[in-house]
Amino acid sequence: MSTSFDTLDSLDTPAAVIDLARMQRNIDRMQQRMNALGVRFRPHVKTSKCRPVVRAQLAAGAQGITVSTLKEAEYFFAEGVTDIVYAVGMAAHRLPQALALRRRGCDLKVLTDSVASAHAIAAFGRANGEVFDVLIEVDTDGHRSGIRPDDPVLLEVGHILQAGGMRLAGVLTHAGSSYELNTPEALTALAEQERAGCVGAAERLRAADLPCPVVSVGSTPTALAAAHLEGITEVRAGVYVFFDLVMHNVGVCTTDDLALSVLATVIGHQVDKGWAIVDAGWMAMSRDRGTQKQQRDYGYGQVCAMDGTVLPGYVMSQANQEHGIVSCEGAPDRDITEIFPLGTRLRILPNHACATGAQFPEYRALSADGLLAAWERLYGW
Amino acid sequence: MSTSFDTLDSLDTPAAVIDLARMQRNIDRMQQRMNALGVRFRPHVKTSKCRPVVRAQLAAGAQGITVSTLKEAEYFFAEGVTDIVYAVGMAAHRLPQALALRRRGCDLKVLTDSVASAHAIAAFGRANGEVFDVLIEVDTDGHRSGIRPDDPVLLEVGHILQAGGMRLAGVLTHAGSSYELNTPEALTALAEQERAGCVGAAERLRAADLPCPVVSVGSTPTALAAAHLEGITEVRAGVYVFFDLVMHNVGVCTTDDLALSVLATVIGHQVDKGWAIVDAGWMAMSRDRGTQKQQRDYGYGQVCAMDGTVLPGYVMSQANQEHGIVSCEGAPDRDITEIFPLGTRLRILPNHACATGAQFPEYRALSADGLLAAWERLYGW
Numbered sequence: 116m117s118t119s120f121d122t123l124d125s126l127d128t129p130a131a132v133i134d135l136a137r138m139q140r141n142i143d144r145m146q147q148r149m150n151a152l153g154v155r156f157r158p159h160v161k162t163s164k165c166r167p168v169v170r171a172q173l174a175a176g177a178q179g180i181t182v183s184t185l186k187e188a189e190y191f192f193a194e195g196v197t198d199i200v201y202a203v204g205m206a207a208h209r210l211p212q213a214l215a216l217r218r219r220g221c222d223l224k225v226l227t228d229s230v231a232s233a234h235a236i237a238a239f240g241r242a243n244g245e246v247f248d249v250l251i252e253v254d255t256d257g258h259r260s261g262i263r264p265d266d267p268v269l270l271e272v273g274h275i276l277q278a279g280g281m282r283l284a285g286v287l288t289h290a291g292s293s294y295e296l297n298t299p300e301a302l303t304a305l306a307e308q309e310r311a312g313c314v315g316a317a318e319r320l321r322a323a324d325l326p327c328p329v330v331s332v333g334s335t336p337t338a339l340a341a342a343h344l345e346g347i348t349e350v351r352a353g354v355y356v357f358f359d360l361v362m363h364n365v366g367v368c369t370t371d372d373l374a375l376s377v378l379a380t381v382i383g384h385q386v387d388k389g390w391a392i393v394d395a396g397w398m399a400m401s402r403d404r405g406t407q408k409q410q411r412d413y414g415y416g417q418v419c420a421m422d423g424t425v426l427p428g429y430v431m432s433q434a435n436q437e438h439g440i441v442s443c444e445g446a447p448d449r450d451i452t453e454i455f456p457l458g459t460r461l462r463i464l465p466n467h468a469c470a471t472g473a474q475f476p477e478y479r480a481l482s483a484d485g486l487l488a489a490w491e492r493l494y495g496w
Numbered sequence: 497m498s499t500s501f502d503t504l505d506s507l508d509t510p511a512a513v514i515d516l517a518r519m520q521r522n523i524d525r526m527q528q529r530m531n532a533l534g535v536r537f538r539p540h541v542k543t544s545k546c547r548p549v550v551r552a553q554l555a556a557g558a559q560g561i562t563v564s565t566l567k568e569a570e571y572f573f574a575e576g577v578t579d580i581v582y583a584v585g586m587a588a589h590r591l592p593q594a595l596a597l598r599r600r601g602c603d604l605k606v607l608t609d610s611v612a613s614a615h616a617i618a619a620f621g622r623a624n625g626e627v628f629d630v631l632i633e634v635d636t637d638g639h640r641s642g643i644r645p646d647d648p649v650l651l652e653v654g655h656i657l658q659a660g661g662m663r664l665a666g667v668l669t670h671a672g673s674s675y676e677l678n679t680p681e682a683l684t685a686l687a688e689q690e691r692a693g694c695v696g697a698a699e700r701l702r703a704a705d706l707p708c709p710v711v712s713v714g715s716t717p718t719a720l721a722a723a724h725l726e727g728i729t730e731v732r733a734g735v736y737v738f739f740d741l742v743m744h745n746v747g748v749c750t751t752d753d754l755a756l757s758v759l760a761t762v763i764g765h766q767v768d769k770g771w772a773i774v775d776a777g778w779m780a781m782s783r784d785r786g787t788q789k790q791q792r793d794y795g796y797g798q799v800c801a802m803d804g805t806v807l808p809g810y811v812m813s814q815a816n817q818e819h820g821i822v823s824c825e826g827a828p829d830r831d832i833t834e835i836f837p838l839g840t841r842l843r844i845l846p847n848h849a850c851a852t853g854a855q856f857p858e859y860r861a862l863s864a865d866g867l868l869a870a871w872e873r874l875y876g877w
Contacts, residue, residue, distance in 0.1 A: 475876060495857035
């Protein structure tokens with residue numbers, strides 16, 4: 116309900132706070148790495164869904180964006196971003212919306228991973244006199260969608276698009292299984308698997324006289340772990356912009372890199388249990404328990420002081436809709452009312468920045484001077 | 497993006513669909529039970545955060561509402577609801593907002609469970625010439641906030657409020673641990689524990705010459721399991737209005753009672769694995785995995801046909817942000833592309849209706865005639 120500019124002391128809680136210095140550092144780190152590897156960088160905006168965040172990514176050198184919904188495409192196209200990859204398999208019923216975006220000047224690229232879907236795109240394009248730019252999704256780690264690089268369907272889909280008059284824009288893969296790893300060696304190996312698989316798919320298409328200008332890979336862990344990216348033209352990554360506890364457990368950032376936190380207020384205690392109750396529950400943190408199966412389980416989040424300092428051992432151990440239970444590992448803190456008196460403000464680092472951000476209509480962007488600007492966030496479909 | 501009235505065939509996906517006939521049946525069932533038990537019923541609107549849903553609850557006989565945020569109080573007060581219990585411990589920094597609501601005519605009741613918070617409410621009330629109606633939160637099952645019925649602090653808080661010039665409205669408890677049970681016997685026992693603890697707290701206050709007009713209990717499972725409610729004046733419950741898979745596992749509804757589902761479209765397959773990929777991931781279902789530790793784990797949800805018929809064994813087994821993986825238990829369906837061809841629409845029953853609903857800007861209310869109206873949903877704080 117508050118207007119800009121608030122401070123962390125005056126802001127209503129819960130609030131999703133972006134540490135701008137950390138965010139900029141994360142953006143610069145990734146962009147510099149992509150520059151050094153000699154590839155274009157196309158951030159996935161599904162993490163932030165926020166205009167000033169995406170502006171900062173583009174200002175640092177990103178070329179185009181990746182989106183997870185056509186609503187994101189509409190939102191950022193209205194902001195002047197034209198080069199957009201919609202990185203979810205194109206559903207036939209959404210083709211009219213994609214067409215309308217392209218007719219308005221959006222250079223929207225769509226995705227397919229099946230014969231049926233390629234036929235649907237080509238048929239709709241022909242019927243409407245539109246040459247869609249189409250990427251073929253390649254499956255390099257078996258975690259979700261895509262055609263395996265050696266699957267005959269790859270060439271079949273390429274020929275359908277080509278014969279159907281569409282523009283075969285290239286191949287795209289996402290090694291999402293990287294979230295399950297936690298050693299540099301395993302990450303570098305998966306990054307190479309992702310690279311080699313995607314390049315292999317591109318080479319098969321080219322060997323069949325099909326065009327394949329774009330070879331697009333990416334996930335935050337593999338982007339940060341790749342030894343080289345030969346044959347790759349662009350990389351996509353999303354969560355690196357904020358990082359989170361899952362990424363910390365994967366091993367690609369420190370907790371000092373985490374740019375998103377949830378500001379909460381202590382509203383009660385259970386002294387016998389060593390609990391402080393805060394006014395941020397799962398509605399604020401999201402229900403994401405991504406660290407549950409990782410080497411370190413942070414419950415619903417790592418507790419920090421107002422200045423962002425991690426308070427070791429203190430986590431949000433349980434959450435109800437608007438209540439979070441903050442406690443320390445080990446024996447209960449019988450002096451919890453003195454450690455975190457009523458009204459204390461805490462900042463909770465989330466398991467998963469994409470999920471936590473999505474719970475809030477706006478971020479609060481915290482500058483070095485301690486002021487907070489309200490940054491709108493896109494919501495829904 | 498679509499306007500009313502759509503049908504399930506024309507609606508963009510993902511969408512949160514309310515089956516109105518089921519919702520009304522759930523509302524009637526709970527209200528009739530409360531009437532038979534001789535208590536007032538005050539639904540918790542945090543589940544739906546939706547005006548037409550709350551109107552249906554009030555039309556059926558509910559008296560007043562329960563909210564989890566002051567934003568909900570503002571929203572439903574603007575709708576004409578005046579009798580509102582804010583059932584989260586009152587944070588001092590929110591007292592000006594509560595005061596403003598009361599000055600505008602809202603009969604807002606606030607909650608405390610500590611000496612420090614009671615002092616803060618009384619001091620603020622006196623400083624502003626306002627007599628707040630204050631409920632004392634009682635802890636009857638150890639799961640979250642509240643003062644135990646036999647704790648000396650109960651009377652201390654009562655005296656602070658009384659001496660401070662506030663109106664001691666009564667006692668309130670929520671046996672949230674009922675979500676962890678799954679037999680009628682255990683639920684009835686916990687309902688009795690909740691009732692007896694709350695009534696006991698009320699009697700202690702009255703024996704100390706403190707007023708205690710309201711004795712308020714509730715959770716969906718205990719409300720449906722209580723053998724009697726002697727000494728109770730009102731019951732609160734939220735999720736009963738839609739029910740969900742967690743409540744089904746608790747044993748208080750059948751899957752045919754589940755009024756909320758997520759409409760999704762099949763956008764791909766992985767034939768070797770027997771996967772159908774749908775365009776509803778965790779952004780649509782929420783990250784809630786509430787059935788994970790229950791007797792039956794539904795993954796991210798139970799898959800149903802378009803007409804709402806449960807498809808036994810088919811669940812959303814995995815979810816990414818905008819991708820859900822639908823699969824059958826057991827050996828992979830090698831004919832998955834024929835079972836759920838590209839473009840097939842499915843309805844997924846969620847683990848937790850409160851969490852899933854919160855992912856959507858609006859519900860789609862499905863009438864018996866197959867038409868869908870768009871119903872706005874409140875979002876954020």
